[in-house]
Amino acid sequence: MPGGTAQGPGGGVSGRAGEGPEGGVSGRTGGGAGGERPGWTGEGPRVVDVCCGSGGDLLALARAGCLVDAVDTDPLTVAVARANAEALGLAERVTVRVADAASVSPEDYDVLFADPARRTARGRTFDPMAYSPPWPVVLDLLARAPLACLKVAPGIPYEFIPEGAEAEWVSYKGEVKEASLWTSPGAAREAGLVRLATLLPGGHVLRDTGAVAPTGPLGRYVYEPDGAAIRAHLVGEVAELVGGRLADPMIAYITGDDPVDTPWAARYEVEEALPFSLKRLRAALRDRKIGNVTIKKRASAVDIERLRSDLRLSGTESAVVILTRIMDKPAALICRPASPA
Numbered sequence: 001m002p003g004g005t006a007q008g009p010g011g012g013v014s015g016r017a018g019e020g021p022e023g024g025v026s027g028r029t030g031g032g033a034g035g036e037r038p039g040w041t042g043e044g045p046r047v048v049d050v051c052c053g054s055g056g057d058l059l060a061l062a063r064a065g066c067l068v069d070a071v072d073t074d075p076l077t078v079a080v081a082r083a084n085a086e087a088l089g090l091a092e093r094v095t096v097r098v099a100d101a102a103s104v105s106p107e108d109y110d111v112l113f114a115d116p117a118r119r120t121a122r123g124r125t126f127d128p129m130a131y132s133p134p135w136p137v138v139l140d141l142l143a144r145a146p147l148a149c150l151k152v153a154p155g156i157p158y159e160f161i162p163e164g165a166e167a168e169w170v171s172y173k174g175e176v177k178e179a180s181l182w183t184s185p186g187a188a189r190e191a192g193l194v195r196l197a198t199l200l201p202g203g204h205v206l207r208d209t210g211a212v213a214p215t216g217p218l219g220r221y222v223y224e225p226d227g228a229a230i231r232a233h234l235v236g237e238v239a240e241l242v243g244g245r246l247a248d249p250m251i252a253y254i255t256g257d258d259p260v261d262t263p264w265a266a267r268y269e270v271e272e273a274l275p276f277s278l279k280r281l282r283a284a285l286r287d288r289k290i291g292n293v294t295i296k297k298r299a300s301a302v303d304i305e306r307l308r309s310d311l312r313l314s315g316t317e318s319a320v321v322i323l324t325r326i327m328d329k330p331a332a333l334i335c336r337p338a339s340p341a
Helices: 056-063 077-086 137-143 184-190 227-229 235-242 279-287 304-311
Strands: 047-048 067-072 094-098 109-116 148-152 166-172 175-183 194-202 202-206 221-225 254-256 263-273 291-295 317-326 327-337
Touching: 047 056, 056 067, 056 077, 056 094, 056 109, 056 227, 067 077, 109 137, 137 148, 137 175, 148 254, 166 202, 166 227, 194 227, 194 254, 202 235, 221 227, 221 235, 227 235, 235 254, 235 263, 263 279, 279 304, 279 317, 279 327, 291 304
Parallel strands: 047 067, 047 109, 067 094, 109 148, 166 194, 291 317
Antiparallel strands: 148 175, 166 175, 194 202, 221 254, 221 263, 263 327, 317 327
């Protein structure tokens, strides 16, 4: 690789860096926690950004040591990206030009980076086929690149993830912001889809180990996995971390008997569990003098705001109410946030 060695899937330019998850490349580059180099030495790799926009990602790549060739189809956007690079003193590491992504030869670079536009005239789109550049163009570029990182919406359907890719979901301060798909010909030959989740700030990474969460009775604690772990289908791995189980095999709430601290899940102590009924829930909360309630739900059709109004609470205490299903039966769990173990 000219001028340095970039890591392939498993460590490299990823997610977003710079000033948090909206500002550039992250996850394994240090992201919102700081922009550290992603595993190369000497001169950074040559990267082509095929839909650079105003330059948020290309600037983060340049700050991380990459030599970036960026393209966009809009002349004004290209001018803005070029001006941003000059204003930050990165012009020597960046070239920006007007071109169509389909005209790029990814074989001429060490890394291809793409963040397709996910907005149409009607607003944000969640359909990869509506991305710009078009999804078939993106897939063709990935197939020809020695190493590629593609940023997509975190809700991307699994059937759109290329075979052999490494898919990383990034959560920033508890909110899932995006997913990044890593591809390289070597990785595609060696394995199927690899899934991982990254938490920012902090850089915690959770990988697919094949863990399968057992199912069992509701315990003293309920663990709510971070959304990145849920998107990455790593609930089994989180359950293994806390020694927990699923109270319902189809729902991503973990339960356990012991308090275990982990950045991968919020923990709540269950004070009472009851079959869901507005009348019973209202009475139970009033008995506890609960006037302020945080309502969470998963696999429940209950309208949270309407329930909050119907409860008509007036006490001085606080609680967390979790609406879910346990062994396919509607349930309400009255909880409180657990103190650190």
